[in-house]
Amino acid sequence: MYDNLARRAILAALSSDWQTALETNLTILTEETEDIGALNRTARAYLQLGDLENANLYSQKVLVIDPLNPIADKCLTRCGLLQSNKTYIGKGAQTYDIFLEVPGKTKIVSLINICEPSILAQLDAGYNVDLVAKTRRVVVTTPAEVYIGRLPDDLATRIIYFIKNGNEYNSFIKSISESDVKVFIKETKRAEGLSRVPSFPARR
Numbered sequence: 001m002y003d004n005l006a007r008r009a010i011l012a013a014l015s016s017d018w019q020t021a022l023e024t025n026l027t028i029l030t031e032e033t034e035d036i037g038a039l040n041r042t043a044r045a046y047l048q049l050g051d052l053e054n055a056n057l058y059s060q061k062v063l064v065i066d067p068l069n070p071i072a073d074k075c076l077t078r079c080g081l082l083q084s085n086k087t088y089i090g091k092g093a094q095t096y097d098i099f100l101e102v103p104g105k106t107k108i109v110s111l112i113n114i115c116e117p118s119i120l121a122q123l124d125a126g127y128n129v130d131l132v133a134k135t136r137r138v139v140v141t142t143p144a145e146v147y148i149g150r151l152p153d154d155l156a157t158r159i160i161y162f163i164k165n166g167n168e169y170n171s172f173i174k175s176i177s178e179s180d181v182k183v184f185i186k187e188t189k190r191a192e193g194l195s196r197v198p199s200f201p202a203r204r
Contacts, residue, residue, distance in 0.1 A: 006118075009041055013121040014178045018048040036062055037118070040071045044122065052079045070144050071122060098126065098172055098184070104198030105187040108174050111140055111149030114181050119146060127173045129183060133160045140171065140183060148173075149181055159185075162199055166191030169199075 005028050012021035022045035028038040043058035056079050062072035100106075114120070129148060132139040138156040140148045151159060159169070168189035174182040187199040 010121040018045045021045045107200040111181045114149035
């Protein structure tokens with residue numbers, strides 16, 4: 001029963017059905033009061049529903065059990081940013097200009113080998129993510145180095161070459177579901193030796 005409820009809560013979060021996610025996680029917590037996963041998911045659901053007081057409360061409950069929990073810490077940070085009216089990149093971030101497409105300099109790509117839904121449920125469109133160039137692959141992770149997925153091999157080969165030669169990129173989650181994660185990649189610096197070579201040439 002617990003596994004079914006947890007899965008239902010995760011799927012609700014991935015569908016942005018935050019009221020169902022909240023109610024399902026609260027049901028779990030009636031039986032498992034110190035379930036860190038459910039506590040974190042409850043805090044996030046409250047955050048997405050605009051109830052910052054309860055989002056803070058449930059994140060603090062997590063930190064009592066696990067003082068170094070990065071998910072709870074991030075939720076508290078996001079609450080603080082909203083409460084102080086600072087720029088917030090999370091739900092609704094598509095309204096900002098971070099997704100402005102520039103020919104040759106930006107690309108939207110679906111990741112392959114994506115992580116499990118329980119991790120995806122903790123992410124939002126607009127989240128800044130990192131491109132980590134390996135020998136033959138480019139892995140996409142959170143700033144806390146949690147694996148999300150990787151770039152398709154053909155694009156990875158190109159990005160590895162450009163990064164090794166001095167190009168720099170920013171990347172953000174464009175959209176997210178249980179089976180697909182799209183990432184928006186933007187060239188922020190072009191190396192002098194590549195000044196006439198676009199990172200993402202237009203397809204013909």
